[in-house]
Amino acid sequence: MTPILVRPVREQLEHDRVIRLLQARWRRKYLVTINQGSEQTASVTNGDSTCYPDLVLASLDRGHKPEIIVEVETAESVNNLEAMAQWARMARHRAAFHLYVPTGSVDAARRLCTEHNIPVAEISTYHPVGDQMRFTTVYKAPPAPRIAARRVEPAAAPKPRQASGNGPARTTATPRRAAKTAVAPSRPRVAMKAAAAKPAQKRKH
Numbered sequence: 001m002t003p004i005l006v007r008p009v010r011e012q013l014e015h016d017r018v019i020r021l022l023q024a025r026w027r028r029k030y031l032v033t034i035n036q037g038s039e040q041t042a043s044v045t046n047g048d049s050t051c052y053p054d055l056v057l058a059s060l061d062r063g064h065k066p067e068i069i070v071e072v073e074t075a076e077s078v079n080n081l082e083a084m085a086q087w088a089r090m091a092r093h094r095a096a097f098h099l100y101v102p103t104g105s106v107d108a109a110r111r112l113c114t115e116h117n118i119p120v121a122e123i124s125t126y127h128p129v130g131d132q133m134r135f136t137t138v139y140k141a142p143p144a145p146r147i148a149a150r151r152v153e154p155a156a157a158p159k160p161r162q163a164s165g166n167g168p169a170r171t172t173a174t175p176r177r178a179a180k181t182a183v184a185p186s187r188p189r190v191a192m193k194a195a196a197a198k199p200a201q202k203r204k205h
Helices: 009-026 080-091 103-115 168-183 186-204
Strands: 031-034 044-046 049-051 055-058 066-072 096-102 122-129 132-140
Touching: 009 031, 009 055, 009 066, 009 132, 049 080, 066 080, 080 096, 080 103, 096 103, 103 122, 103 132
Parallel strands: 066 096, 096 122
Antiparallel strands: 031 055, 044 049, 055 066, 122 132
């Protein structure tokens, strides 16, 4: 709905036709309410601000929370005044803001959204082909980055304390070392006795 602009009759008829086609397109997925001409049936509220977009797409749940706000523009209404007075206000709501413009007005619509920092979720075009109307999505805002949850690593098991010099562990190890040192000198003596016994046997023969 554009209260600040009086469209030519031909553009107003095309504008209302696009609204009705979009209503039929989404009625199975959303609860769709529309504003045609000077109607103020569909509205969204943000604090003290109330807007009357061309279409309001609400969830089918009991609360009927608005999920998408749609504004349909014609060649005459894609301008700086419309962007500041209507698009900027509608984009401040929690519902995603979708913009439909004629095919020849895409560049102007994107430039206005950039200049006025309007967070538009989608920009689509429409153009008549015979008796039908073709819709094409030309821009989609990138999805918001997801913050990955921090990975909680298990705490490392505490290292066992080493026994002090006066502890029982070293007390038991000391006799083993002493035993090894005591056995080591006994081996050469056995070898010497065996060597001495061999010449004695040869002398008997």
